[in-house]
Amino acid sequence: xxxxxxxxxxxxxxxxxxxxxxxxxxxxxxxxxxxxxxxxxxxxxxxxxxxxxxxxxxxxxxxxxxxxxxxxxxxxxxxxxxxxxxxxxxxxxxxxxxxxxxxxxxxx
Amino acid sequence: xxxxxxxxxxxxxxxxxxxxxxxxxxxxxxxxxxxxxxxxxxxxxxxxxxxxxxxxxxxxxxxxxxxxxxxxxxxxxxxxxxxxxxxxxxxxxxxxxxxxxxxxxxxxxxxx
Numbered sequence: 001x002x003x004x005x006x007x008x009x010x011x012x013x014x015x016x017x018x019x020x021x022x023x024x025x026x027x028x029x030x031x032x033x034x035x036x037x038x039x040x041x042x043x044x045x046x047x048x049x050x051x052x053x054x055x056x057x058x059x060x061x062x063x064x065x066x067x068x069x070x071x072x073x074x075x076x077x078x079x080x081x082x083x084x085x086x087x088x089x090x091x092x093x094x095x096x097x098x099x100x101x102x103x104x105x106x107x108x
Numbered sequence: 109x110x111x112x113x114x115x116x117x118x119x120x121x122x123x124x125x126x127x128x129x130x131x132x133x134x135x136x137x138x139x140x141x142x143x144x145x146x147x148x149x150x151x152x153x154x155x156x157x158x159x160x161x162x163x164x165x166x167x168x169x170x171x172x173x174x175x176x177x178x179x180x181x182x183x184x185x186x187x188x189x190x191x192x193x194x195x196x197x198x199x200x201x202x203x204x205x206x207x208x209x210x211x212x213x214x215x216x217x218x219x220x
Contacts, residue, residue, distance in 0.1 A: 008148070032206040043198055043211035044151070087150065091206050094139055094158040095166065100150030 003027055004090050006099035014107055017078045021102045023088030024070045033064055035073045036087040038101065044087055047073075078106045110134050114199050114212035121189045121219045129184040129215050131199030139202050140182035141166075141209065142174060144195040151198065157182055189219045 006023045013019050033050035048055065050062040050071050061074040071088055085101040112133045121127055133140065141156040143166075153166030157176040171193060173185045182201075186193060196216050200209040 004150075006150075032208075034208050043214050044209075045211070046208045049208060089209070093206070094156055094164070095153065096141065096200075096202075096209055097153065097167075098143075098151040100148060 001026065002100070003097045004088060004099040006088055006102050008100055008102060010103040010105060012105045012107060013078055015078055015080060017106075018074065018076045019078060019104060020075075021073045021086055021088075021104075022070055023072070023090075023099050024068075025088075025090040025097075026069065027090070027092055028069065030069075030090045030092045032091040033062075033071050034089040034091075035060075035062055035071075036089055036098075038085045038087055040085075044098075047086070075104075078104075080106050080108065082106050112199055112201055112210050112212035114197075114215050116215060117213065118216050119218070121186075121217065123190060123219060125189050125219075126185065126187050127189065127217075128186075129197055129199070129217075130181070131183065131212060132181045133199075133201040133210070134180065135201060135203075135210065136179070137201035137203050137210075138179070139204065140176065141200045141202075142172075142182070142184045143198045143200065144168065144193075145198060145214075146195050154184065154197075189217075191219045193217065194219045 035047040036044040037047045038044040054063040087101045088099045142154040143151040155174040199212040
């Protein structure tokens with residue numbers, strides 16, 4: 001079993017839709033949590049960190065549930081430009097592990 | 109701002125050949141990482157270096173060696189390339205272990 005697991009999708013949604021991704025992790029000692037965005041044939045780029053109390057950045061909301069060991073990402077009012085692969089990342093000290101990514105396509 | 113710079117961008121090797129992937133960061137980060145990314149597998153950690161002078165194995169270290177040359181540079185060496193090492197390789201860095209990673213542009217390696 002992988003240490004960090006994500007639903008690979010793909011998620012195909014219309015513009016304006018709300019879409020949510022979940023990610024589960026197995027190591028309870030994990031200390032920090034992130035969502036990255038990766039465009040085709042590009043490097044991953046940090047979308048947002050995930051804090052215990054939950055956090056929001058514009059249309060994006062991230063949540064962490066330590067008891068159930070999962071993190072989530074909610075995208076509201078999807079835009080065409082949100083089409084990408086979204087990777088969750090979980091860090092325990094100096095060892096950052098990634099999920100395989102969830103592919104999102106937003107259609108007109 | 110250069111950030112994390114990887115060279116080369118593309119490489120084709122024959123089975124058994126060796127090569128070194130170079131990575132340098134100009135953000136004064138302590139920690140540096142090498143990942144490989146394969147379809148359906150996501151990013152898998154090969155090796156990391158928490159600080160200058162230290163290196164540690166990640167999930168998939170077999171077939172690779174690394175050198176943390178100084179604080180800025182962290183190289184990945186394939187001594188005898190195999191087709192299973194065909195992948196996209198990303199170098200990354202962060203200021204300290206729990207901080208988010210900054211990635212280089214990647215190296216696309218094909219081993220025939």
